[in-house]
Amino acid sequence: MAYSEKVIDHYTNPRNVGTLDKSSSKVGTGLVGAPECGDVMRLQIEVDENHVITDAKFKTFGCGSAIASSSLATEWLKGKTIDDAVKIDNMDIVEELALPPVKIHCSVLAEDAIKAAINDYRVKNGLEALVEEKAH
Numbered sequence: 179m180a181y182s183e184k185v186i187d188h189y190t191n192p193r194n195v196g197t198l199d200k201s202s203s204k205v206g207t208g209l210v211g212a213p214e215c216g217d218v219m220r221l222q223i224e225v226d227e228n229h230v231i232t233d234a235k236f237k238t239f240g241c242g243s244a245i246a247s248s249s250l251a252t253e254w255l256k257g258k259t260i261d262d263a264v265k266i267d268n269m270d271i272v273e274e275l276a277l278p279p280v281k282i283h284c285s286v287l288a289e290d291a292i293k294a295a296i297n298d299y300r301v302k303n304g305l306e307a308l309v310e311e312k313a314h
């Protein structure tokens with residue numbers, strides 16, 4: 179399969195690989211797995227008192243498209259409010275990375291990880307949990 183240049187770029191030079199302090203109340207952690215292939219993604223956000231994401235890190239055990247999707251997601255997350263971040267749609271990632279149909283679930287993993295991280299942050303900070311569950 180031919181990967182797009184953007185996938186190869188993010189795969190060979192992933193942005194924001196790493197770990198944030200899971201125990202901090204400012205940090206939200208999302209850990210999700212893809213049933214299609216067993217790949218696992220952890221995505222973390224650090225959020226300030228205005229609910230703006232100041233940092234984002236990921237660690238993905240998976241295919242190149244999943245790594246590229248999560249790398250791109252961390253770039254997009256920084257500087258967004260959690261309310262804007264929750265609007266990131268996996269199809270935006272598919273479009274940006276020109277993912278082929280068999281790799282769409284890799285981008286779903288990233289969207290799910292973002293939502294899980296935001297939810298973790300919200301629950302930790304006494305905000306209402308996200309209810310919206312998107313049917314993929």
Ligand code: FES
Binds near residue numbers: 214216240241242
């Ligand atoms: Fe091969 Fe995900 S199916 S790495």
Ligand code: FES
Binds near residue numbers: 212217240244
């Ligand atoms: Fe399963 Fe990419 S996350 S193949």
